[in-house]
Amino acid sequence: MAEPREITDQSFETDVVASELPVLVDFWAPWCGPCRMVAPVVAELSDEYAGKMNFFKMNTDENPQVPSRFGIRSIPTLLIFKSGELKGTIVGFRPKSDLKKRIDEALSV
Amino acid sequence: MKEYDIAIVGGGGAGLTAALYAARARRQTVVFERKITGGQIATTDIVENFPGFPEGVNGFDLAQRMLQQAEKFGAETLYDEVRTLCRDDDGRFRLTTEAGGYRAKAVVVTAGADYNRLGVPGETELTGRGVSWCATCDAAFFKGQEVAVVGGGDSALDEGLFVSRYASRVHLIHRRDTLRASEILQERARANPRFTFTWDTVVERIAGDEAGVSGVELRNVRTDARWRLPVSAVFIFIGQSPNSHLLRGLVDLDGGGHARVDLRMRTSVPGLFVAGDVRTQAARQLVAACGDGATAALAAEQYLDETYPEAG
Structure with missing residues (x-):
């Protein structure tokens, strides 16, 4: 299972905004229990959507700029981007089936 | 099957x-x-x-x-x-x-x-943008800011005490003038310099925009006085x-x-x-x-x- 790569405030433009594929970013922090539940689900999804979507993680403790730019006040939060534009926001832990539905919705917009 | x-x-x-x-x-x-x-x-x-x-x-x-x-x-x-x-x-x-x-x-x-919801305007729209039912998940985003905690039971105090590690002030909003929380939590909350108690008061509306919560509109249930309290988060623990x-x-x-x-x-x-x-x-x-x-x-x-x- 491919663990999504950690990205930073500095790499956000190249990794996410300039990405040709749609992108999902999992915002997390080490102190957040529910984030630890989301991580393995996101890793599974990253396998299932391989070639169709890129999956990344961002530690909100170490990277204050991007979370504040998107008004993130709660984690886990998953943001979905397509052509650099925000297409979907998922706050809190959801079952995998829910996440897939939300991802597919965001991708079809 | x-x-x-x-x-x-x-x-x-x-x-x-x-x-x-x-x-x-x-x-x-x-x-x-x-x-x-x-x-x-x-x-x-x-x-x-x-x-x-x-x-x-x-x-x-x-x-x-x-x-x-x-x-x-x-x-x-x-x-x-x-x-x-x-x-x-x-x-x-x-x-x-x-x-x-x-x-x-x-x-x-x-x-x-x-956890119950307040059922007031702004609550659903601002969930994840300052409206929260999980202090351990979200408190860290409000470092040095003023926040409201709604409720008077164990959860409200327990979570409020957790929030006070980050927030500069925790306004505990409670619709009665006594707490239901266990004595040990009440003692800790009273001794906490960042805790302020607002009694006999209910939240009427949560105000905010894309950037997040900006305040709560409050009403005193005895006097019917209404006012606005600027806070960046509302943690809700009302049963x-x-x-x-x-x-x-x-x-x-x-x-x-x-x-x-x-x-x-x-x-x-x-x-x-x-x-x-x-x-x-x-x-x-x-x-x-x-x-x-x-x-x-x-x-x-x-x-x-x-x-x-x-x-x-």
């Missing part, structure tokens, strides 16, 4: 303990969890009143250990929400989730309770409602929507057990929920022995 001996609906303290007992009794056991294993304790920073942990224990870590223990004895965990539950003519139960259908000879419902919708029409519920059970967690339906916060008169404590889960699993075990002696 996959059939289990015992299906457990809800993976909190009650459900994980029931799973441990059922799996350890060599029953084919499954736990359905729609969110996070551990239920309410999964988002509790420090559990101080679970016996055996004099230093306290992180709720998420404790829940993970309970899960590992149940899985060690063979319990399966499925992260999916059970949408319907019914009893077939042959006495077995049928459960459906998004992913499909399952059958079980006995069912233990440990679906717990969810809980049982997740008993699966049981509606199937078993007797009390006035609060909790399932009526006997002392062995049996409902009026043979083979259907209810334990933890979703049952009537629950103590709503982790250790009590775990005890309930064990009681229910033992009763389910006896039911299976009596009803399906050939399988034992």
Whole structure:
């Protein structure tokens, strides 16, 4: 299972905004229990959507700029981007089936 | 369709303990969890009143250990929400989730309770942008800022104390002039220089925009005075409602929507057990929920022995 790569405030433009594929970013922090539940689900999804979507993680403790730019006040939060534009926001832990539905919705917009 | 001996609906303290007992009794056991294993304790920073942990224990870590223990004895965990539950003519139960259908000879419902919502304008729109039911998840985003905590029970104080590690001021908004919270939490809150108590007051509206919560509109229930308090977050702990919708029409519920059970967690339906916060008169404590889960699993075990002696 491919663990999504950690990205930073500095790499956000190249990794996410300039990405040709749609992108999902999992915002997390080490102190957040529910984030630890989301991580393995996101890793599974990253396998299932391989070639169709890129999956990344961002530690909100170490990277204050991007979370504040998107008004993130709660984690886990998953943001979905397509052509650099925000297409979907998922706050809190959801079952995998829910996440897939939300991802597919965001991708079809 | 996959059939289990015992299906457990809800993976909190009650459900994980029931799973441990059922799996350890060599029953084919499954736990359905729609969110996070551990239920309410999964988002509790420090559990101080679970016996055996004099230093306290992180709720998420404790829940993970309970899960590992149940899985060690063979319990399966499925992260999916059970949408319907019914009893077939042959006495077995049928459960459906998004992913499909399952059958079980006995069912233990440990679906717990969810925090109530205020039901005021702004609450839904600003959820995740400052409106929160989980201090341990979200408090760190409000470092050095003023926040409101609504409620007067154990959860409100416990979570409020956690928030005060980050926030510059915690305004506790309570609709009465006394707290229901346990004395030890009240003492800590009163001694906390960052705590301010606002009595006899309710939240009428949560204000904010794309950038997040900017304040709450308050009303004093005695004087009807109204004012606005600028805060960047609202943490809401105003009681809980049982997740008993699966049981509606199937078993007797009390006035609060909790399932009526006997002392062995049996409902009026043979083979259907209810334990933890979703049952009537629950103590709503982790250790009590775990005890309930064990009681229910033992009763389910006896039911299976009596009803399906050939399988034992």
